[in-house]
Amino acid sequence: AQKITQTQPGMFVQEKEAVTLDCTYDTSDPSYGLFWYKQPSSGEMIFLIYQGSYDQQNATEGRYSLNFQKARKSANLVISASQLGDSAMYFCAMREDNYGQNFVFGPGTRLSVLP
Amino acid sequence: EAQVTQNPRYLITVTGKKLTVTCSQNMNHEYMSWYRQDPGLGLRQIYYSMNVEVTDKGDVPEGYKVSRKEKRNFPLILESPSPNQTSLYFCASSRGREQAKNIQYFGAGTRLSVL
Numbered sequence: 001a002q003k004i005t006q007t008q009p010g011m012f013v014q015e016k017e018a019v020t021l022d023c024t025y026d027t028s029d030p031s032y033g034l035f036w037y038k039q040p041s042s043g044e045m046i047f048l049i050y051q052g053s054y055d056q057q058n059a060t061e062g063r064y065s066l067n068f069q070k071a072r073k074s075a076n077l078v079i080s081a082s083q084l085g086d087s088a089m090y091f092c093a094m095r096e097d098n099y100g101q102n103f104v105f106g107p108g109t110r111l112s113v114l115p
Numbered sequence: 116e117a118q119v120t121q122n123p124r125y126l127i128t129v130t131g132k133k134l135t136v137t138c139s140q141n142m143n144h145e146y147m148s149w150y151r152q153d154p155g156l157g158l159r160q161i162y163y164s165m166n167v168e169v170t171d172k173g174d175v176p177e178g179y180k181v182s183r184k185e186k187r188n189f190p191l192i193l194e195s196p197s198p199n200q201t202s203l204y205f206c207a208s209s210r211g212r213e214q215a216k217n218i219q220y221f222g223a224g225t226r227l228s229v230l
Contacts, residue, residue, distance in 0.1 A: 043203070105150075
């Protein structure tokens with residue numbers, strides 16, 4: 001069963017607007033971490049933001065915020081004030097504390113920022 | 116500078132010719148991992164290592180071997196490569212304690228083509 005689902009293969013957003021990239025996950029481990037990574041066309045994987053399952057508040061890092069809805073098992077990435085340099089693939093990932101040590105990625109969403 | 120170094124960055128080989136992709140990290144991380152990235156599938160974990168001499172299979176281990184003789188190094192070995200192992204490979208590392216909270220740092224990637 002797929003543990004991470006990203007239902008948007010591709011997204012477009014106008015420069016300076018906000019965009020939400022969806023991520024839902026599946027786990028029965030009460031302790032887990034959720035991560036978002038950015039992969040620009042150059043290929044490297046860049047860490048963006050982290051949310052722990054016990055964190056009470058949604059994570060924020062600059063223009064990135066994570067809309068964490070634990071009961072719905074969703075961890076959507078919100079990018080505010082999009083920039084042309086935000087055009088990239090975005091991956092949602094999860095690591096479970098207790099049920100194995102696998103780090104599981106979703107299939108990714110390709111974001112294109114339009115001028 | 117803290118980093119994960121993979122070599123080579125690009126490799127073209129032929130079916131059946133053994134090859135090794137090296138990975139080294141200078142952050143004293145306990146956890147290291149190998150992934151392959153294929154279009155539409157995101158990153159899939161091949162093998163991971165919790166510490167020296169401790170390795171375990173990820174989701175797609177067939178056709179690969181790893182070893183962890185030193186904390187900093189985690190080579191990926193393809194003993195008899197086949198064309199279906201043509202892919203983009205990433206090595207990553209993170210601290211081992213409180214794993215779910217620890218960010219994985221990625222190498223720049225190795226693009227492998229098996230003819």
